[in-house]
Amino acid sequence: MTIYELECFVALARYLNFTKAAEYMHLTQPAFSRHIIFMEKELNVNLLFRNKRSVYLTAAGEAFLAEAKNILEHYHEGLSKALQAEKGNVGRIKIGMLSEQFNDLLSKSIKMFTESYPSIEVEINEYTSSSMISALKKYDIDIGFTISPGISAIDDIVWKSNMKFEQAVALPWNHPLSERDSVDIKELEDEMFIFLDPENFAIVNDVALQMCLENHFNPRVAKRATSISGLLTLVECGKGVSIIPYHFKNQFSHKVHIIKLSGQCSSVERIFAWRKNNSNPCLPLFISKLVTDN
Known part of the structure; x- marks a missing residue:
């Protein structure tokens, strides 16, 4: 049984007239009648009572009509969703x-x-x-x-x-450079650094390392943290300094100074x-x- 045959049956239930239903479906009446007969044979029930004067649905036809309408409604809804999905709208x-x-x-x-x-x-x-x-x-x-x-x-x-991220250094509250408006990255050469866990923050670490190497020194790593918050906690405790994006300044409440870096710094973009x-x-x-x- 096809969707088209279900539509034929629903049309016949609407008009209760083979000629009008066939015209609605753009079929000849004999072709239309064959679709209805095929459905009844497949279902093994009489969907309609018809004689030369009238056509009406049997009890089986009434029951099947409700389900046929549901099937067609779901079919057209599914088709619409598929078309919308192809366009990206769903x-x-x-x-x-x-x-x-x-x-x-x-x-x-x-x-x-x-x-x-x-x-x-x-x-x-x-x-x-x-x-x-x-x-x-x-x-x-x-x-x-x-x-x-x-x-x-x-x-x-x-x-x-x-x-673009402006790069900054996170310093303990009482660090000698903490009152500066900016810090040249070369001034950090003798500091101990806090880096992030390389397994989860390899690229962030690479950025900080590259900035140091571009300024001709290899940072000495004192501690590693598993999160940005943990890193700032270690800085707050005086365990070292850290290179981080400047916009973190207003995102955390740790008691540290976050000061813009100057000098030769790698460009980091948010993308x-x-x-x-x-x-x-x-x-x-x-x-x-x-x-x-x-």
């Missing part, structure tokens, strides 16, 4: 976020996106800088909000910059990145919204 987009660094951008962008495309589900998961690259490569996420080191050199990943050959039709809509609204 579906799901999976987003990867690098810690708290993108809360401002994401909250604004997702709000605007869901207002424009309410039928697209948005899934957000947090990643470290290194696991973000792996997630993009394996299509675990469609788009990632991360930092430029480690991403920009990968051929099949496309990215756009959202903003959103995606695979060039990602086939999710929702992705171009999301990227377009990001570019337009930001």
